Amino acid sequence: MREPVTILGNYLSPYVRKVLVCLQLKGIAYRIDPFAPFIGDDAFSRLSPLRRIPVLIDGDFVLNDSTVICEYLEDLQPSPALYPATPRERARARWLEEFADSRLGEVIIWRMFYQLGVKRYLFGETPDDAVVRKAREEELPDALDYLETQLPEQGFLFGEVGMADIAIAAFFRNAAFVRYEIDATRWPRVAAFVERMHALPAFRALAGFEDRTLRTPVAQQREVLIEMGAPVAATTLGNIAPRRGIMKVE
Amino acid sequence: MREPVTILGNYLSPYVRKVLVCLQLKGIAYRIDPFAPFIGDDAFSRLSPLRRIPVLIDGDFVLNDSTVICEYLEDLQPSPALYPATPRERARARWLEEFADSRLGEVIIWRMFYQLGVKRYLFGETPDDAVVRKAREEELPDALDYLETQLPEQGFLFGEVGMADIAIAAFFRNAAFVRYEIDATRWPRVAAFVERMHALPAFRALAGFEDRTLRTPVAQQREVLIEMGAPVAATTLGNIAPRRGIMKVE
Numbered sequence: 001m002r003e004p005v006t007i008l009g010n011y012l013s014p015y016v017r018k019v020l021v022c023l024q025l026k027g028i029a030y031r032i033d034p035f036a037p038f039i040g041d042d043a044f045s046r047l048s049p050l051r052r053i054p055v056l057i058d059g060d061f062v063l064n065d066s067t068v069i070c071e072y073l074e075d076l077q078p079s080p081a082l083y084p085a086t087p088r089e090r091a092r093a094r095w096l097e098e099f100a101d102s103r104l105g106e107v108i109i110w111r112m113f114y115q116l117g118v119k120r121y122l123f124g125e126t127p128d129d130a131v132v133r134k135a136r137e138e139e140l141p142d143a144l145d146y147l148e149t150q151l152p153e154q155g156f157l158f159g160e161v162g163m164a165d166i167a168i169a170a171f172f173r174n175a176a177f178v179r180y181e182i183d184a185t186r187w188p189r190v191a192a193f194v195e196r197m198h199a200l201p202a203f204r205a206l207a208g209f210e211d212r213t214l215r216t217p218v219a220q221q222r223e224v225l226i227e228m229g230a231p232v233a234a235t236t237l238g239n240i241a242p243r244r245g246i247m248k249v250e
Numbered sequence: 251m252r253e254p255v256t257i258l259g260n261y262l263s264p265y266v267r268k269v270l271v272c273l274q275l276k277g278i279a280y281r282i283d284p285f286a287p288f289i290g291d292d293a294f295s296r297l298s299p300l301r302r303i304p305v306l307i308d309g310d311f312v313l314n315d316s317t318v319i320c321e322y323l324e325d326l327q328p329s330p331a332l333y334p335a336t337p338r339e340r341a342r343a344r345w346l347e348e349f350a351d352s353r354l355g356e357v358i359i360w361r362m363f364y365q366l367g368v369k370r371y372l373f374g375e376t377p378d379d380a381v382v383r384k385a386r387e388e389e390l391p392d393a394l395d396y397l398e399t400q401l402p403e404q405g406f407l408f409g410e411v412g413m414a415d416i417a418i419a420a421f422f423r424n425a426a427f428v429r430y431e432i433d434a435t436r437w438p439r440v441a442a443f444v445e446r447m448h449a450l451p452a453f454r455a456l457a458g459f460e461d462r463t464l465r466t467p468v469a470q471q472r473e474v475l476i477e478m479g480a481p482v483a484a485t486t487l488g489n490i491a492p493r494r495g496i497m498k499v500e
Contacts, residue, residue: 049396063342067344068345068348071341087325090321091313091319091325094318095318098314099300102300
């Protein structure tokens with residue numbers, strides 16, 4: 001039995017969600033150190049030079065970036081495989097994961113979830129309505145148009161569920177947090193795919209912790225998650241006084 | 251003998267440079283379609299949904315994102331290996347490649363090369379001096395401080411030269427294009443490493459084409475490169491009238 005790995009992160013981050021679903025599917029034991037995004041001191045910068053979450057801590061090994069972490073977990077424990085076997089399919093899977101992390105991240109996280117959630121509730125600032133409107137009415141529809149050409153009518157992208165499916169689906173949890181619903185008449189494949197993904201046990205196991213985190217002030221999240229029975233790790237960095245950081249939730 | 255792959259890109263992009271060095275080291279034949287960054291029409295968007303270069307075209311297979319392309323080339327032709335063999339070293343290599351693509355990209359490309367090169371010479375606009383100053387005096391020094399803790403005193407990061415070395419070194423060609431010199435008294439490891447990397451035949455083979463592209467107006471680059479004997483492909487997208495695009499050179 002190996003020691004559980006620690007994920008420094010937060011249930012509301014889609015990048016953290018990718019890694020937790022990956023760990024779940026591979027049956028690798030983990031604990032989460034519920035670290036609030038946008039908060040962090042110099043000790044955090046030393047663990048995460050780009051001030052991003054998640055950070056994986058595996059004994060004395062510290063690793064950043066959700067995609068790099070998932071590739072590491074795949075190398076560490078190849079079964080069940082979460083990337084396809086042939087070079088072209090692997091490449092297409094990696095590209096779709098990158099599209100999700102990069103473009104869905106820009107639009108759903110930075111222009112919607114950050115504006116309507118983080119900025120309003122964590123910092124008490126007013127969202128920029130023009131940014132949110134453009135994201136909802138132009139940028140996200142463009143991304144959905146593209147995904148509609150890529151996603152399968154049934155099942156998953158490459159046979160068994162894999163990282164590309166997981167990455168795409170992870171972002172649409174955050175879209176739901178800010179009450180964005182995918183129009184199933186306009187994007188039937190994406191709507192059905194996201195519903196299918198979110199119904200998987202690995203996503204459902206996290207949903208309760210996510211919903212509760214969403215409704216709990218940052219300072220109480222750790223305690224509330226422990227009460228709920230979430231696999232909470234001892235704190236890695238100690239108690240950090242919230243401050244506005246330059247953090248990116250990637 | 252396989253047909254050469256086509257790289258839609260430009261010798262001035264560090265992301266294109268990564269891929270060309272990778273192709274060179276693996277001995278995979280390629281041609282470049284010298285596509286000017288920041289220019290492109292809807293046909294380009296169909297090949298590159300995020301409007302980024304490079305794009306790899308391998309027969310009927312089209313692939314985006316420099317990291318995804320290099321991983322594909324590694325899968326396609328594993329020897330010489332450009333990623334280390336053990337899971338932890340592979341992960342660290344991928345992380346350093348991501349750090350380069352992401353952070354050195356933000357600072358060296360968007361806040362220095364774009365401002366001082368592209369904006370001034372391609373669009374005839376005035377660079378934002380405050381952005382450039384902050385990049386030179388704060389952001390790039392911070393990144394160099396981090397790299398100084400990561401790079402080896404001699405040789406390469408993981409024994410033989412690999413993608414992490416290549417990615418880091420690729421960005422410092424663009425720093426040189428805008429006359430940024432690494433202070434060897436402050437960052438001796440980085441300065442020596444970058445010099446060592448740029449002296450490799452795979453980097454030197456590109457330097458002449460890069461320097462010439464830098465001094466040639468976009469509309470004449472293809473012709474000038476053909477005259478110089480660069481491996482120029484037939485145009486993929488036809489002649490495109492330059493327009494200001496939303497393209498990211500990644």
